[in-house]
Amino acid sequence: MxxxxxxxxxxxxxxxxxxxxxxxxxxxxxxxxxxxxxxxYYPLQGKKIVLDPGHGGVDSGANDSSGFKEKTVNLEVALKLRELLVLGGAEVIMTRTDDSDVTEKGDPGKKRYHRDMDGRRKLMNESGADVFISLHVNACRGAHRTRGAFVYYHKNSESGKMLAECLAAQLNHYVADYKKEGELAIHKACTANYYLLRNAKIPAALVEMGFMTHPEEKRLLSNKDYQKGLAKALADGLRDYFLNQALSS
Ligand SMILES: [Zn+2]
CATH class of the missing domain: 1.20.5 (Single alpha-helices involved in coiled-coils or other helix-helix interfaces)
Structure with missing residues (x-):
């Protein structure tokens, strides 16, 4: 016993x-x-990054009768990207984390759209962050063979240009695997005069992650794995940017 x-x-x-x-x-x-x-992702260590999933709330962004809503894709990718950046040691500020716009933070005297933009601008410029990235989905009716990501920066911002080029390089690399013959899929970073880029006091880029008017890309943009790939490409682009910056300073 x-x-x-x-x-x-x-x-x-x-x-x-x-x-x-x-x-x-x-x-x-x-x-x-x-x-x-x-x-x-060590160059991300200690960096502060503002992620701005475009649209939200009553503003769906690019959408169609199939139920596709740009605002949802923007948020999904931004949340996945936040995860990767935090893992790399960065601090992430989101302009929104759910299906709402940013009007609450904007000038109450302005109309909804401008109040929303104003809210995003304030969050960007008052954040004390190192960079700002706005995420969107493109639409171009009648151009079904155009796909891939477009990254924009403001012409007066050298660091914005470097940021946009780093993001574009990684996104082009990612999209290249999906490109079919005869398609326009690889795009250079280019300048644009968007409100948030024009008013940014920190290096800023606006990313159109793909075309919802390209039938296959529209399907991919709603696919969780493809979204993860986009987030990874964006995180890689940010890492490259901070690495370049460290090397050039
Ligand atoms: Zn948009």
């Missing part, structure tokens, strides 16, 4: 030890995984 009790106690201890070892191994695995992620 005493022998059996002893055996029972030993077994019980072994089970406890096994569970403890399992917890330790899981903890170590997660620590190692996040340490690896931090190393891969």
């Amino acid at each position: 005493a022998g059996r009790t002893l055996l029972f106690i030993i077994r019980k201890k072994m089970v406890v030890l096994f569970i403890a070892a399992l917890f330790l191994a899981t903890g170590l695995y997660h620590w190692a995984a996040s340490a690896l992620a931090r190393k891969a």
Whole structure:
């Protein structure tokens, strides 16, 4: 009887030890995984980044009768991108984290659209952040063979240009795998006079992640895995930008 009790106690201890070892191994695995992620994205360490998923609330952005809504894709990719950036050690400020616009933060004397833009501008310029990225989806009726990402910057911003070029390079690389013969899919970063770019006090880029008017790309833009790929390309672009900056300063 005493022998059996002893055996029972030993077994019980072994089970406890096994569970403890399992917890330790899981903890170590997660620590190692996040340490690896931090190393891969080390230039992001300590950086402050504002992510601006375009539209939201009553403003769906580009949409069609199939139920596609740009505002949803913008938010999904931004949330995935935030995850990667935080893993890399960055601090992320979002202009919105749900299906609402940013009118609450804007000048109450302005009409809804301008109040929304004003709210985003304030968040961008009062954030003390290193960079600002606005995420959107493109639409170009009648151009079904045009796909891929367009990244815009303001002509007066050299660092905005560098940021846009780094993002465009990674996005082009990602989209290249999906490009079919005869399609226009690879696009250089270009200048634009959008309100947020024009009024940015920090390096800023506006990304049109793809075309909802391209039938296949529209389907992909709503696909979770494709969205993850876009987020990864954007995180890689940001890492390249901060690395370039560190090397050139
Ligand atoms: Zn948009």
